[in-house]
Amino acid sequence: MASIKDVAAEAGVSVATVSRVLNDHPSVSEDARTRVLAAVQTLGYRPNAVARSLRTDQTRTLGLVISDVLNPYFTELARSVEEEARALGYSVIIGNADERPDLQDHHVRTLLDRRIDGLLVSPADGGSPGMLDAARAGTPMVFVDRWIPGVDVPVVRADGRTAVRDLVAHLHGLG
Incomplete structure (x- = not known):
C-alpha cells in the first residue's frame, strides 16, 4: 500500500506539499497539484484513517x-x-x-x-x-x-x- 512518502517521491515534491494538496490548501501551485493528484491515482494512494484519527482525535x-x-x-x-x-x-x-x-x-x-x-x-x-x-x-x-x-x-x-x-x-x- 502506497504511503504519503511514496506519493511525494512519485510527484517529485515534499511530503508537506502532498499533505497540502490532499487537504485542498490554496498555497500549492497548479503544476504541483496536478503531479500530486496524478501520483495518487497512479499509486492508488489512500489516506491512513488511523493516522488521521490519531492526529485529529476524530x-x-x-x-x-x-x-x-x-x-x-x-x-x-x-x-x-x-x-x-x-x-x-x-x-x-x-x-x-x-x-x-x-x-x-x-x-x-x-x-x-x-x-x-x-x-x-x-x-x-x-x-x-x-x-x-x-x-x-x-x-x-x-x-x-x-x-x-x-x-x-x-x-x-x-x-x-x-x-x-x-x-x-x-x-x-x-x-
Whole structure:
C-alpha cells in the first residue's frame, strides 16, 4: 500500500506539499497539484484513517446500537442514519442488541473502544450498566425512540401523537 512518502517521491515534491494538496490548501501551485493528484491515482494512494484519527482525535465514525434489526422501524432508522451521516462525511458502525442489555453493553464497549465520535442508542428496557456509565461519563450520545428516566441524554422520537391525529382525521375524511 502506497504511503504519503511514496506519493511525494512519485510527484517529485515534499511530503508537506502532498499533505497540502490532499487537504485542498490554496498555497500549492497548479503544476504541483496536478503531479500530486496524478501520483495518487497512479499509486492508488489512500489516506491512513488511523493516522488521521490519531492526529485529529476524530474518527469520523458514529455508532448506532439498535434494539432489533428485524423490526422495520429500526431497519429504516439504520438506513436513514447511515445516509445522513455519510452526507456529513461520517461512517456508521451498527450493532444489533436484540433487546438484550448484555448485547447492548457489548456493542457500546466495542464502539467506545474504537473511539467513535458519537453514539446513537435505542436503549433496552432500563438501559444497561455499560451504556449508563458511558452516558454519565459524558460520551456524546443521543437516545433514539426510547429514553431512560434520570439519565441526562437527548432523546429523538417520532411524533406519534401527531401521526395518530392525522391518521384519525384521514379516516374520518373517508367517511
